[in-house]
Amino acid sequence: MEYDYIVVGGGSAGCLAAATLAEDPAVSVLLLEHGEPAENHPEVLRADGYKDAFANDAVIWDRFSVPQPGCGGARQFMGTGMGIGGSGAVNAMVYTRGAAADWDAFAPGWRWADVQADFAAIERVLRPTRKEPTAFTEACVAAAEQAGFRRSADLNDGDLGDVLGYEWMNQEGGARRNSYVAFIKDRSPRDNLTILTGAHADRVSLDEGGRAEAVLFRHQGAALTARARREVLLAAGALETPRLLQLSGIGPGAVLRAAGVEVVREVPGVGENLHDHPNVALFFLGRRPVDCFHPQLYGFGRANPALDLPPGQSDTCYVFYPARSSIREASKRVLPGQILPPWLYRTPARALVRGALSLLWGSRLPDWVINRLFGIVVVLGKPKSRGTLRITTADPDAPARLDPAYFSDPADLATMLLGVRRARAIGAAAPLAAWGNRALSPSPRAEGDAALTRFIEKNTMTTYHFAGTCRMGEDAASVCDPRLRLRGVRGLRIVDASAIPETPVAAMNAPSMLFGYRGGRYAVEEWRGR
Numbered sequence: 001m002e003y004d005y006i007v008v009g010g011g012s013a014g015c016l017a018a019a020t021l022a023e024d025p026a027v028s029v030l031l032l033e034h035g036e037p038a039e040n041h042p043e044v045l046r047a048d049g050y051k052d053a054f055a056n057d058a059v060i061w062d063r064f065s066v067p068q069p070g071c072g073g074a075r076q077f078m079g080t081g082m083g084i085g086g087s088g089a090v091n092a093m094v095y096t097r098g099a100a101a102d103w104d105a106f107a108p109g110w111r112w113a114d115v116q117a118d119f120a121a122i123e124r125v126l127r128p129t130r131k132e133p134t135a136f137t138e139a140c141v142a143a144a145e146q147a148g149f150r151r152s153a154d155l156n157d158g159d160l161g162d163v164l165g166y167e168w169m170n171q172e173g174g175a176r177r178n179s180y181v182a183f184i185k186d187r188s189p190r191d192n193l194t195i196l197t198g199a200h201a202d203r204v205s206l207d208e209g210g211r212a213e214a215v216l217f218r219h220q221g222a223a224l225t226a227r228a229r230r231e232v233l234l235a236a237g238a239l240e241t242p243r244l245l246q247l248s249g250i251g252p253g254a255v256l257r258a259a260g261v262e263v264v265r266e267v268p269g270v271g272e273n274l275h276d277h278p279n280v281a282l283f284f285l286g287r288r289p290v291d292c293f294h295p296q297l298y299g300f301g302r303a304n305p306a307l308d309l310p311p312g313q314s315d316t317c318y319v320f321y322p323a324r325s326s327i328r329e330a331s332k333r334v335l336p337g338q339i340l341p342p343w344l345y346r347t348p349a350r351a352l353v354r355g356a357l358s359l360l361w362g363s364r365l366p367d368w369v370i371n372r373l374f375g376i377v378v379v380l381g382k383p384k385s386r387g388t389l390r391i392t393t394a395d396p397d398a399p400a401r402l403d404p405a406y407f408s409d410p411a412d413l414a415t416m417l418l419g420v421r422r423a424r425a426i427g428a429a430a431p432l433a434a435w436g437n438r439a440l441s442p443s444p445r446a447e448g449d450a451a452l453t454r455f456i457e458k459n460t461m462t463t464y465h466f467a468g469t470c471r472m473g474e475d476a477a478s479v480c481d482p483r484l485r486l487r488g489v490r491g492l493r494i495v496d497a498s499a500i501p502e503t504p505v506a507a508m509n510a511p512s513m514l515f516g517y518r519g520g521r522y523a524v525e526e527w528r529g530r
Contacts, residue, residue, distance in 0.1 A: 013516030014235030035083030070407030098504030164299030170489020287436030495519025510528030
């Protein structure tokens with residue numbers, strides 16, 4: 001089979017890249033996705049279905065990190081969305097462009113002023129909306145204002161310095177509206193766009209001249225090869241795109257040789273610079289039920305003035321989380337991996353743990369508590385720690401070794417500690433005291449730095465904002481250039497969060513879509529300019 005363009009990965013970036021390429025009816029586009037069609041799992045198309053999707057093994061890559069010294073030696077769950085829509089089909093639908101200062105640290109052409117028109121073009125089709133305020137969310141706003149935040153009328157205006165407001169979300173009329181729905185499903189049929197789900201990409205092959213010529217993959221039990229007349233665009237995500245490159249012999253030579261993979265192109269940065277937004281949640285019990293069902297209110301603040309960031313640049317995010325929205329389903333996903341040793345996790349023991357949790361959540365007492373339970377989630381928005389992703393075998397079905405290296409830079413723990421103290425100040429402010437703010441975790445007795453540090457190390461988890469493993473930049477050490485072309489290989493472009501050099505302080509879904517949109521457009525522009 002032969003196509004003009006091949007896009008690997010049908011997530012937030014990949015769907016937008018494929019849709020952008022397919023706007024020209026004269027070209028043919030193949031979109032390869034490892035998971036299933038969205039229509040096989042209706043919850044991924046509902047706005048209120050994200051909690052159910054998160055508990056569904058068919059739509060989540062079930063991965064774990066290596067033990068993290070900064071988290072008390074615990075393995076961290078590092079799952080992402082699998083299937084058409086990717087993580088945009090299972091996330092909480094937050095759509096945030098990021099702060100102007102985030103983008104102004106990127107390469108020329110990617111600065112805040114440069115990307116606004118592209119964000120606007122995406123949003124005209126995506127049509128993000130915001131949830132209406134509730135009594136609970138307004139109490140949180142008032143409490144945060146007393147703790148030094150100011151209300152923002154629009155969290156996408158580039159000013160995320162000590163503000164809070166209602167997040168834009170990818171939903172409309174009770175339906176999830178991600179890049180798949182907005183740019184492919186709503187615009188079907190497109191005769192020039194072929195989507196193959198259940199397609200397991202094994203490697204990208206180069207011709208003798210060093211051009212990406214084909215993608216080798218498995219589909220319905222058959223080993224197949226798809227050839228690209230123009231380009232291959234990788235959008236499998238920050239944890240799968242570098243793995244595929246390494247399996248293809250493109251990456252750090254020592255890593256590839258140790259895994260038994262022939263070195264085709266030595267690109268040392270592939271799989272380096274892995275980073276994420278770790279978070280920790282402070283929980284409180286109110287005197288009445290929380291009256292919202294989504295984490296729709298977000299704050300951004302500067303907790304650590306010692307960091308080398310521009311003045312006014314936030315380093316932490318504060319999410320106001322109603323536990324009733326997803327805590328039951330989240331526990332079924334995360335707790336088995338925390339309770340069971342690795343050798344028991346993929347056995348019937350996992351189902352037994354989930355069954356026990358179902359029985360627990362089915363009784364009346366947890367309902368009474370959960371409906372009144374809320375959290376202030378402190379997210380480390382500008383981490384300094386950097387980890388790695390490395391294959392350990394040539395087997396394309398074997399998971400990579402994932403090390404996000406949480407808190408390996410001591411500045412991150414210092415920032416998180418200050419963020420926890422700021423979240424406590426919000427929780428203790430009069431408006432939330434009036435609502436009911438009995439602190440459950442951490443205990444009110446945990447006052448000193450040592451006690452709060454232990455709390456952070458024990459309770460840290462991912463925010464699923466993995467990035468940077470194929471860093472874009474102008475320097476020679478970057479994996480791809482500012483037009484997202486892989487250095488040293490022609491006809492191969494990285495168009496997902498792998499290429500984002502440093503995470504914005506906010507969520508990654510909107511930036512990932514921007515990279516997919518721009519990557520597709522760059523490919524078209526270059527072909528037309530030949």
